[in-house]
Amino acid sequence: MTHKKIKLTESVSGKEKEIELPVLESTAGADIIDIRPIHAELGYFTFDPGFVSTASCESKITYIDGGRGLLKYRGYPIEQLAEQSNFAEVCYLLFYGDLPDRRQLDEFNQSLVRHSHLDEDTMAALLNCFGRERHPMAMLMAAVSHLAALYHDETAVHDPQYRERAAHRLIAKMATITAWLLCHRNGRPLRQRNPALSYTEGFLQMAFGKFDGKASLRKTFVDAMDLILILHADHEQNASTSTVRLSGSTETNPYAALVAGIASLWGPAHGGANEAVIRMLEDIVESGESLEYYIDRARDKNDHFRLMGFGHRVYKNYDPRAKIIRQTCHNLLSELDVGGDNQPLLETARRLETIALEDDYFISRKLYPNVDFYSGIILNTMGLPRDMFTVIFALARTIGWISHWNEMMADKHTRIGRPRQLYTGRCERAFTPIDER
Ligand code: CMC
Numbered sequence: 001m002t003h004k005k006i007k008l009t010e011s012v013s014g015k016e017k018e019i020e021l022p023v024l025e026s027t028a029g030a031d032i033i034d035i036r037p038i039h040a041e042l043g044y045f046t047f048d049p050g051f052v053s054t055a056s057c058e059s060k061i062t063y064i065d066g067g068r069g070l071l072k073y074r075g076y077p078i079e080q081l082a083e084q085s086n087f088a089e090v091c092y093l094l095f096y097g098d099l100p101d102r103r104q105l106d107e108f109n110q111s112l113v114r115h116s117h118l119d120e121d122t123m124a125a126l127l128n129c130f131g132r133e134r135h136p137m138a139m140l141m142a143a144v145s146h147l148a149a150l151y152h153d154e155t156a157v158h159d160p161q162y163r164e165r166a167a168h169r170l171i172a173k174m175a176t177i178t179a180w181l182l183c184h185r186n187g188r189p190l191r192q193r194n195p196a197l198s199y200t201e202g203f204l205q206m207a208f209g210k211f212d213g214k215a216s217l218r219k220t221f222v223d224a225m226d227l228i229l230i231l232h233a234d235h236e237q238n239a240s241t242s243t244v245r246l247s248g249s250t251e252t253n254p255y256a257a258l259v260a261g262i263a264s265l266w267g268p269a270h271g272g273a274n275e276a277v278i279r280m281l282e283d284i285v286e287s288g289e290s291l292e293y294y295i296d297r298a299r300d301k302n303d304h305f306r307l308m309g310f311g312h313r314v315y316k317n318y319d320p321r322a323k324i325i326r327q328t329c330h331n332l333l334s335e336l337d338v339g340g341d342n343q344p345l346l347e348t349a350r351r352l353e354t355i356a357l358e359d360d361y362f363i364s365r366k367l368y369p370n371v372d373f374y375s376g377i378i379l380n381t382m383g384l385p386r387d388m389f390t391v392i393f394a395l396a397r398t399i400g401w402i403s404h405w406n407e408m409m410a411d412k413h414t415r416i417g418r419p420r421q422l423y424t425g426r427c428e429r430a431f432t433p434i435d436e437r
């Protein structure tokens with residue numbers, strides 16, 4: 001239901017034409033001008049590079065208020081979910097729209113255990129084609145492509161049961177694939193998930209093997225990983241989710257749509273930032289240059305260097321995920337009392353955080369440490385190789401991607417995504433044969 005309208009007047013050579021644009025009311029956040037009449041009635045397209053002010057779809061999954069630093073999944077504040085929930089419960093919430101009761105959660109967890117199975121020999125053969133040292137994000141795409149081949153059925157994407165099964169399968173199998181990527185890197189055997197363990201603990205055990213250390217430390221690791229998964233689970237129409245929606249709008253199968261999302265996530269401006277943070281900190285430590293030198297470079301418009309893990313398209317106050325994870329990061333560092341090789345890197349991170357938060361350039365542009373500044377440090381402290389960090393992000397974001405894909409496929413208004421362009425190339429050229437040029 002809409003009550004507001006925006007009037008738009010076209011003025012050409014003194015002739016005026018006025019049209020009315022309906023305003024679509026959001027339940028929270030900015031209302032949206034329905035611009036479809038602009039093309040239908042005036043023949044214009046609209047221009048918005050980077051989709052800075054364009055809503056591409058209607059969604060009920062996640063709400064962000066960047067100005068106030070708010071993030072909600074299905075209406076629940078991220079702070080409450082981070083403190084009182086666990087990742088499996090958050091997956092259920094994001095996909096189905098409500099928190100599960102005990103029976104629903106048990107059934108969901110059992111389904112995730114059932115669907116976690118993958119054939120060890122097939123996966124070992126696939127991963128061996130890459131060798132051990134290649135980037136695991138490329139191997140992740142190959143492994144999910146393998147699922148796209150196994151479960152390809154483009155006629156089924158309109159069937160809610162197929163979509164639900166695809167969601168369970170992807171959430172479950174992504175944990176197995178992610179863990180096995182680490183086993184492949186470390187030359188360890190590929191093992192199936194222990195059904196007695198929670199999703200996150202089961203994932204860590206597949207990845208690292210049985211934990212031999214103190215029980216309290218095991219809990220700290222499981223809790224930190226669960227928190228990282230919850231905080232990265234969804235983030236409305238970010239680049240990779242929009243990629244999944246765009247490719248899914250062609251009615252390709254969901255596994256193939258996810259491969260597209262993983263490719264989009266890989267870039268350092270998006271999910272690759274957590275890896276880029278550690279690479280940047282290592283470069284700073286190894287260079288022997290002062291931190292001020294790097295801050296100056298970040299300020300310099302002629303230098304491509306940016307402080308990785310700082311800034312966000314949507315959050316212009318603070319990243320609420322960063323606020324939550326910052327505390328976990330500091331707790332983990334003090335509990336582990338990490339020193340040795342990691343110490344200069346962590347010290348650099350602490351100093352960088354302090355300097356950037358007090359620097360005019362960063363303050364005036366509202367650039368704060370984002371979630372990936374801290375998740376990179378936590379994952380590094382947990383002993384994961386840095387090129388695995390974005391794979392962990394992909395594991396977490398799988399539920400967001402598949403929930404958005406499901407929402408889009410269930411929406412009868414969905415059409416194939418097909419943006420327009422402002423053409424500025426040449427027109428009306430006559431072809432000349434190659435020997436006459
Ligand atoms: N270091 C230095 N300057 C920066 C940075 C940075 N990390 N980020 C933005 N700026 C400057 C930018 O140069 C511009 O300055 P000016 O107004 O003088 O031209 C201003 O801040 C606005 O930046 P923008 O490029 O218009 O912002 P954007 O919304 O297009 O980009 C971003 C957002 C996240 C891609 C960018 O801040 C960035 O590259 N950050 C580093 C990479 C990073 O940490 N990405 C992870 C984001 S969180 C995980 C996720 O959700 O994907």
